[in-house]
Amino acid sequence: MHEYSIVQAMFDQIEAQARERHAIAVKRVYVRIGRSAGVDVPLLKTAYDTFRVRTICDTAPLDVEEVPEKWTCPAGHGDIPAGRPLTCPDCGRPARMASGDEIVLERLELEVP
């Protein structure tokens, strides 16, 4: 249930952004979550809905973009297909994760005076 502590960290970032721009309210929150980041998206949304009540995010929906997991050869031999061992079939090098590990606050829509 670390989704709650992730949401807590996200609120700290959102509040810092809102303060800096003297925002009255946050109207929308966009995050990017990798499919292999170890974050359960439905739980994240539940945690967000629990936290946002009576905060600056009270009326701000949370948009989650889920980023697919992608592995690639570090020497440029292309992507490793899903479900295969994580080594390059051409050169045997351990694959590098190209995406799927993101836990990122991407952007906000702020209401400013």
Place this chain on the structure above:
Amino acid sequence: MCDSCGCGDSDIVPVAVHERILANNERAARHNREHFHDHHVSVINLMGSPGAGKTAVLEATARTLGPSKKLGVLVGDLATDNDARRVRAAGIAAEAITTGSACHLDADMVHKGLHRLAWRDLDILFIENVGNLVCPAVYDLGQDVNVVALSVTEGEDKPLKYPTIFRKADLVLLTKIDLLPVLSDISVARIQENLSLVMPKPLMIPVSATTGRGIDRWVQWLSDIRPLPHAHHHGHSHAHGHEHAHTHTHG
């Protein structure tokens, strides 16, 4: 203020943030890592399910390595300091980090735990994480390496069910291998195969804390940990000399 007609209504403005949500934890982890490197302490983040044998591995490690290296442990647990007391009884300096309801350790909790442990003189500091295969994977603590303890009784498909924690592991310790003779349906080779689907460097060392089998190889791996320099470090390091090691099936 609305610019077009001056009506006094507020505006909605988009703000690009592009910030990692756990950036604060990562900063705290970097801070820990700098401390550890400055004092030449190798730090192992030991993770695994409740009951995987993390504490038993530490006790066996103390028996083998205790006489030649200074070892210390920070033990994360929801409640009780039972594990810390077990490890202390084995002769290692240990302090408990009681997390309350938190399911994982974070870099800040480790930092606070360090204040209670004489860690600067250690050769190796183990951070025994909360027993959990999900949450601990997400938090960098400032460690050099991640080790996941997986017991043979947990099933061959554990790596496929919890890919994130295994992906981040530098080493998987396959524990309780003394039980393999009574587990007719468990194949060590299949566990290794499943690891290769989720770990780019699927290194596994089979051990038994009870018989001591494999502990020498684990201890050698520990001694070979070479921390990377501070700069460009993203939570991974490499234990040299064992990249191409292969495990053997037993029984």
